[in-house]
Amino acid sequence: MTRKTLIALAAAAICMGAPVPASAQAEPPPGLDRLHAYCQARGHLNSVATDPKSVWSWRCVGHRGELHRIDMHDACKWHTNGRYSKAAYHDANNAFSWYCY
Known part of the structure; x- marks a missing residue:
């Protein structure tokens, strides 16, 4: 999957209240x-x-x-x-x- 697809899926999941896959989450600052x-x-x-x-x-x-x-x-x-x-x-x-x- 492309990064745009992952971001779109993550946004949709957030709107629907579903858990966001780890690969689509933003990396926290160290x-x-x-x-x-x-x-x-x-x-x-x-x-x-x-x-x-x-x-x-x-x-x-x-x-x-x-x-x-x-x-x-x-x-x-x-x-x-x-x-x-x-x-x-x-x-x-x-x-x-x-x-x-």
């Missing part, structure tokens, strides 16, 4: 699910959300336990190989709601 690897690439041990109820609580953990601020825009660039360079969040009260665009 999340920041590799912050440990990002921090390690910068010479740190891993990452931690010091408060799971705050998007601003993410830090890289250094080798002596020190905490380093994470630039989420830079993390998005690294995470997506430059494809997305901006970071945003869905909910300021949820440290795990970051995504890249």
